Amino acid sequence: MDVAVIGGSVAGLQAALTLGRARRQVVVFDDDRARNRAASHVHNFLGAEDLAPGELLAAGRRQAAAYGVEFREVRVEDAVVDDDGLVVGGERVRAVVLATGLWDELPDVPGVADGWGQSVVACPHCHGWEVRDQPLVQLGMRGAPDRSVARALLLSRWSNDVVLCTDGDELTDAQLDRLSVAGVKVRTERVAKVTAPQVTLASGEVLAPGRLFVVVRQHQQSDLAERLGCQVADGAVVADEGGRTTVPGVYAVGTTTAPALLAIGAAGHASTAAVAVHSDLLELDLGGGW
Ligand SMILES: Cc1cc2nc3c(=O)[nH]c(=O)nc-3n(C[C@H](O)[C@H](O)[C@H](O)COP(=O)(O)OP(=O)(O)OC[C@H]3O[C@@H](n4cnc5c(N)ncnc54)[C@H](O)[C@@H]3O)c2cc1C
Structure with missing residues (x-):
């Protein structure tokens, strides 16, 4: 052979x-x-x-x-x-x-893995077109705020209704400025769970995107x-x-x-x-x- x-x-x-x-x-x-x-x-x-x-x-x-x-x-x-x-x-x-x-290691949030590949995805180039212009959530990777911000900025070209959930990470003023210019809203509180593609914040508030994008x-x-x-x-x-x-x-x-x-x-x-x-x-x- x-x-x-x-x-x-x-x-x-x-x-x-x-x-x-x-x-x-x-x-x-x-x-x-x-x-x-x-x-x-x-x-x-x-x-x-x-x-x-x-x-x-x-x-x-x-x-x-x-x-x-x-x-x-x-x-x-x-x-x-x-x-x-x-x-x-x-x-x-x-x-x-x-x-x-x-x-792919997924964010450590209960429920994320359940929708993986379907209502939970990572790459906008692969899965952004199908949900263009819909409300979208970018779930960051706790402890990697630079990557979370970069992915949210990328996703913002597919929809003007993008929320970045940092899952507890605080962002710098410079990061917040860039996200603001791109029209991305930011939630820094911890995420309690995902019921794909919905995201429940620690406060109990539920975000309901058309698809959940995650950092891996x-x-x-x-x-x-x-x-x-x-x-x-x-x-x-x-x-x-x-x-x-x-x-x-x-x-x-x-x-x-x-x-x-x-x-x-x-x-x-x-x-x-x-x-x-x-x-x-x-x-x-x-x-x-x-
Ligand atoms: C959920 C999801 C959706 C995606 N959607 C798209 C998309 O729409 N478009 C796109 O372009 N890209 C997409 N991607 C990215 C795409 O999957 C990768 O670019 C592509 O799979 C890379 O191919 P690869 O051959 O390099 O490796 P892989 O696809 O990872 O394949 C590796 C292969 O090696 C085998 N293997 C590993 N170790 C061993 C071993 N020791 N012995 C025997 N076999 C072994 C595995 O079984 C596997 O079949 C997506 C990724 C994910 C996670």
Whole structure:
């Protein structure tokens, strides 16, 4: 086997498709936890606006399989680098593509997780259009007021009725001025609970937005990069434009290395990286090294 791709969401499947079409033997390992799996649609992905995340991935699997890509529906718990290359999921391969993605830590407020992906979302670029001009609430992440303010300012371009709930964080005068210019109203009291998408403040007052936007903290879904010895900085696997990590033969693609990417960006990065994987393997085919 030439390449093991770990993670079969948009980035991993795109890498597999590109490598399969380059006549590389590819196996994709995936345990079905695509980050947007709770959402109804993949928005902002040209040609896929009508598709649910699962439908897009099913089409991707079908298309990659047509070029000989193999699939293993299992979680990879370990991967090993040795003098002869790499062993992943018990299979010896020449290169590994980490497409293991991220998971989202939600604000610590009761009820937030219940509506996640539907009436509770994070990204206005993905889910703002559908609720444009409606009353919207941006729930901040307690202890991260800069990020809460930045997200509320972003959201204000989709509606002129945005309330930022800081959940107990006080804001500076400069922050309040910027929010005021953008027309964002601010509530700094603690949030008692969310009954998605409604927000109940500690006072008992209920805010009823069309959709609740929340600030999230992102974490790697897998520690395989660290186990393989790759450098990880600020929660992202360090890689160059071709996805090359600090360990020869190990590549990182999509949100694994660039957390802010939307789905089509993750796929685009994976395509570029797969071309680099193929070129690097060609050098090995010709007797060169990594
Ligand atoms: C609720 C929500 C809605 C979103 N909506 C949109 C949208 O409308 N439009 C948009 O562009 N973006 C959207 N996004 C962002 C989008 O989900 C990401 O940009 C995209 O999923 C990144 O793809 P990825 O392939 O990099 O990683 P992921 O989608 O995170 O996929 C990682 C894959 O790796 C697998 N995996 C991880 N570790 C292992 C392991 N050890 N062994 C085997 N498999 C493993 C997981 O099961 C998963 O399938 C949304 C995000 C969220 C949270």
